[in-house]
Amino acid sequence: GDSVTQTEGLVTLTEGLPVMLNCTYQSTYSPFLFWYVQHLNEAPKLLLKSFTDNKRPEHQGFHATLHKSSSSFHLQKSSAQLSDSALYYCALSRGGNYKYVFGAGTRLKVIA
């Protein structure tokens, strides 16, 4: 079946340094990939999602590129901010099976 793997449970880094959160997936179809962010005591909300035409989605300085050859959709940002501290979920969805499959989540902690 479909699966999403986020290898890092916790990433701690200093403000201003680049961010990269890993996400790989397995699916027998061509899924859509998503990144959701959940700040403390808030609901998970969409950060960005993959396009079908290989455009690179960007939002709030974050971007991710879908690499079908390596089944990856890593989340990146050039410079971390304190407000980026949150739980980040990678997820996939595919046609005919409209339920998201989530990764375990990566907690990003940005320190001054």
Added chain:
Amino acid sequence: GPKVLQIPSHQIIDMGQMVTLNCDPVSNHLYFYWYKQILGQQMEFLVNFYNGKVMEKSKLFKDQFSVERPDGSYFTLKIQPTALEDSAVYFCASSLRWASAETLYFGSGTRLTVL
């Protein structure tokens, strides 16, 4: 942006009792979902619901679980009777369309503790 409200935010009950988790989805959304997250683990799909019917359910959606949305009111998840392993955070979500690229809008979750 659009908001999904979940009531209550916390619920503590004794094993064997019935519990109902309430969700007020985004007003014009037609598709509704429940996800379960055990502490420290990933969110897992339970069920989705459209036009008064369950469309899909996972193996986590036990016979003791039921969902409904009577007359366009709250979308509810009922567990009767509850078991210790039902302790988790339950997230409700809604979407406008039924499509693989569709954005889900989540509530903040209900933390259920079964004693």
